[in-house]
Amino acid sequence: MMKITLVGQPNCGKSTIFNHVAGYKAITSNFPGKTVTYSISKMTFQGMTSEIVDLPGSYSMTSFDLAELEARKYLLREKIDVVINVIDASLLGRGLELTLQLLELNLPTVICLNMIDEAETKGIIIDTDKLSHLLGLPVVTTIAHKGWGLNKLFETAFKVGQKSAKSEFLTFSKDVEQVIKDLSEYIKKTDYSEKFNVPYRFLATKLLENDQDFIDEIKNTDMEFIKAVQGYQHQLEQCRDRSSDEVISSERHHLSMQLYESVVKLSKPRKEIRNYLDSVLMHPVFGYISLAVIMYLFFNFVFYVGAIFEEPLLDFFYQFLPFAEETLGADSLLYHIVSGVVQGLAGGIAIVLPFLFPFLLGLAFLEDTGYLPRVAYLMDTFLHRIGLHGKAIIPLILGYGCTVPAVMATRILESERDRFITSVLTTMIPCAARITIIFGLVAFYLGPRAAIFVFLFNIVVVAIAGNILSNIMPEITPGMILEIPAYHVPSIKILLSKVWLRMKEFIVIAWPLLIVGSVVLSLLQHWHLEEFINQLISPITLLLGLPVTVGVTLIFGVLRKELSMVMLVQALGVTNISTAMSATQIMTFTIFVLFYVPCVATLAVLIKEIGSKRTLFAIVFTFLIALILATITRFVY
């Protein structure tokens, strides 16, 4: 089976191509903001089945970003039949810098000039035949979000893959090329080229560029080799009077610019309304006003759509319960299992799904239009004050949907410290499940104003917690370098397939836990074990002035947050919670549930992303915050 790999810089439309051909069969371990771990799918094209892989967007083949390093490792490790190098045609000059590095890998390659319409609007006319001739590779033009040119692209890719025609590198200036050649000869005498499975020249240029990943691997065992490399680096520095990495990167830059100038004819760019959008949306005053309006509309849309479906769906599930009670008997074991399953299903389908779907749809829309990076730009000033930078806003916004993808989205941040702090903060943002608690308890029993207060209070607490964490780890963040892409009109097909991919992940991780959780609770009740748990938790419930019977719901809140509320009704044995809990108790309970210990699914990704020690820290940290704030609420509210 042929293996096709999509490689390209961020925002080049790579994932759009993937989503177009992969369809619902795609498997991915990512769903947040960007393609971070790779997505994979089978596709059948003209009767041939092949495997298509969408790698994380990489600006360069030099490792300094987690996702880029993973992309490169994949390219070096896997046996790939053909690489499709996707380039945003309107940014051809910059895109070619990655292409030049890919050429050094000697893999069968096809160039895909995507968003060719975009380039023409900008007044960039590309002579594709000439480009193809200069690079020695086939060049196909596409407009991925319309699906235009994709057939030809894959047809060409198959041909190249079958012939397995290897790409050839282009040469730099003579003096620089000589040093690369000398170093390549030196590498030939060692087994590093085989060890890393890369061509000599690729390894030579990367070593001259001081590539940390390669150098670290060699450093521990072979200082002699490193010393020799430093000798060659020194030669380059002598040639050009600047550091060797700068020499290589500027050589590559010049070569790309040369290529660009010889294949591009510039004409007058067309005037468009979207060019003026940023003068409002990124304006120092109107920008923030628009942001507030857009976020208000976004969350209104989510809750409006969610509310339409929530009640009828809940009614649908709960109508089975009296029926089951009648036929199975209220005290039977089977009835408890059935009611557990029904409540688990109801929680997933009727409470979370109605909000998660519109949320993910709205988010995909903001993402595909290109608005999210503008949000990061606007928020940089504020996030700077709590020791993070603008990009951290993306995981934080995602947190309002589901914490699991939000934690995964922290990978877009460069420094480990920023990823850690942002991960902990996202767990404190109310996810769809906790938002339903705020709505179901606070808004329902205490009024909408109290609910708005909870949301604002939460933001203040997150900001303060951010400040505390950055003071504990006072490292200077590398600062924001963020591309602000042009606005696009998103395609509905792509939006839906994105939403589907993310939902699938949520369903796989969360639903089984949800159903198991509610069955276990039902069984505990059947055997009357919940009293024992309530006793265990009683120090907390007593401190917070809550009924002792709610103890068990707090344990289940860790399994799935919305279980805390769903099971509150069960635990208290009333349908109207206000008859069993006072206003203060309802508020205290909500504040505690809002902040304490992340849910199991979140803990699982936290361990994966930041390690078990730091996850433990996150648990203790959020638990303490919840305890302190809820105690204060008890006496103040």
Add this chain to the structure above:
Amino acid sequence: MVVSLTDIKSGSKVRVARIRGGLGIRQRLSCLGIHPGDIMLLQKSGFMKGPVLVNIHGNQVALGRGIATKILVEVE
């Protein structure tokens, strides 16, 4: 005259003279097409210590305050 990017008024065209700082920042900037010698347009200088927005080779890039101070430029 060589000054830091944060000391420039919005709307000026500048040439990158030098990038202060280590390998990491140089590489990250070069990925987005910012190299010494390149010409870029400062679209928005930062307000309230916020990021600056530049247009480089027809592409918009936002640079945090800390990064922007490390980019030394000459006004064209």
